[in-house]
Amino acid sequence: MMMTAPQRTIRVWDIPTRVFHWCLPVALIALFVSADTYAMELHALVGEAVLALVLFRLVWGFVGSQTARFRDFVVGPRGIADYLAGRAPKSLGHNPVGALMVLALLGALLGLAVSGLFADDGIFYSGPLAGRIGNAQAVRIGELHAAGAYVLAALAGIHVLATLWHLLHRKRNLITPMLxxxxxxxxxxxxxxxxxxxxxxxxxxxxxxxxxLLLHGLTF
Ligand code: HEM
Ligand code: HEM
Incomplete structure (x- = not known):
């Protein structure tokens, strides 16, 4: 008969990482709805808040709690292959494949928040730093920004489906710990x-x- 090790409850995610995380779905909805309804002042404000959140998370990945640190969860191709082959030791925190998604989401959020600052929709709204580059470039960045937003939405969709897959298929609830x-x-x-x-x-x-400072220091 196989013995199963006794389970215990353990703290895994700190408050800052959780607050950071749950701000993201709220922000994403606000960003899509505001862009869709041309509430661009609100869109810019929420996008700039996302920029601050992501900058925070990047620094927290170096100085924060253990499970939030990049060193704790980012592994190379061999670590990913070992995990997929079931050879990696189990650990708390993000698994090596989840870590790739974390990096992709953070990268996409950063790219969008920064590109938004320089974007011009070619009609009536431009980001606060768009004036610092040529109009044609700002319009081009606006197009990339708009396309990138759908890439982010797709990544977020896959991310949510992956957590549901863990829940339903692998009977592993990752969502409650994030709460x-x-x-x-x-x-x-x-x-x-x-x-x-x-x-x-x-x-x-x-x-x-x-x-x-980036916005007002540069636009004064
Ligand atoms: C309601 C929808 C969502 C659910 C249920 C959800 C669930 C989760 C869970 C369970 C984790 C931890 C995974 C693990 O244990 O390794 C996680 C991490 C993460 N999720 Fe989500 N998520 C949602 C929406 C989003 C959205 C919209 C974004 C970004 C656009 C996002 C970005 C992230 C990031 C960046 C992490 C890594 C957290 C960190 O270490 O800072 N999530 N999510
Ligand atoms: C993570 C952050 C952001 C996300 C997810 C996001 C998402 C979006 C979306 C979905 C659109 C509409 C795309 C469409 O036309 O269908 C859009 C357009 C736009 N956003 Fe953002 N945005 C973000 C940050 C920002 C920021 C910080 C600013 C400026 C301060 C900004 C300025 C703009 C502008 C100017 C447009 C119009 C672009 C165009 O239509 O050519 N965005 N954004």
């Missing part, structure tokens, strides 16, 4: 190291400062 921060595991590994909230607040404040 509560806790997961049940049979792993005997030491609990991840968590970094305090004050550092996260500090990093986020700096990220907001950088975005504000």
């Amino acid at each position: 509560t921060g806790r997961t049940r595991t049979e792993l005997d590994a030491p609990p991840p190291v968590f970094v305090g909230l004050p550092l996260a607040c500090g990093v986020f404040t700096v990220a907001v400062g950088v975005v504000t």
Whole structure:
């Protein structure tokens, strides 16, 4: 008879990573609805907030809690092959394939938020930094921005389907831990190291400062 290891509840995701995460679906809906209804002031504001969030997450990937650190979850092709072949040891946090999606989503969000600043829709709205480049270029960036938004939406759709696949097919609920921060595991590994909230607040404040300076410092 196969013995199953006893399960215990363990903290896996810190508050900053969870708050960051759940801001994203809300922001994405707001960005698509605002762009669709030409509420471009709102669109720009939400897009700039996403820029600050992503800058925060990139820094948090180096100084944040263990499961949020890139070093903890980004592995090379061999690590991915081992995971797919079932040879990799189980670990807490993102799996190697999920990590690729995390990087793709963060990259797409960053690319969109930055391109939006320089975009011109060719009709009545231009991003706050569009004036710093030629009009033809700004219109071109606007086209790329609009196309890129659908790439991001597709990635987000695949991401959500993947979490549902884990839930329904592999009977592994990844969604509740992203909400509560806790997961049940049979792993005997030491609990991840968590970094305090004050550092996260500090990093986020700096990220907001950088975005504000980027926009207003350059447009004065
Ligand atoms: C309601 C829809 C969504 C659900 C249910 C969901 C679920 C999840 C889950 C369960 C994880 C953790 C995966 C793991 O255990 O490794 C995760 C991570 C992540 N998701 Fe989502 N997600 C949703 C929407 C989105 C959207 C719209 C975006 C971006 C556009 C997004 C971006 C991310 C990112 C960047 C991470 C990595 C978190 C981090 O380490 O900072 N998610 N998501
Ligand atoms: C992650 C962040 C962002 C996302 C997901 C996003 C998404 C979108 C979407 C879906 C559209 C409409 C595409 C269509 O025409 O069907 C759009 C258009 C546009 N967005 Fe964003 N946006 C983001 C950030 C920003 C920012 C920060 C700004 C400016 C401050 C901005 C400025 C614009 C402009 C000027 C257009 C019109 C482009 C055109 O039609 O040529 N966006 N965006």
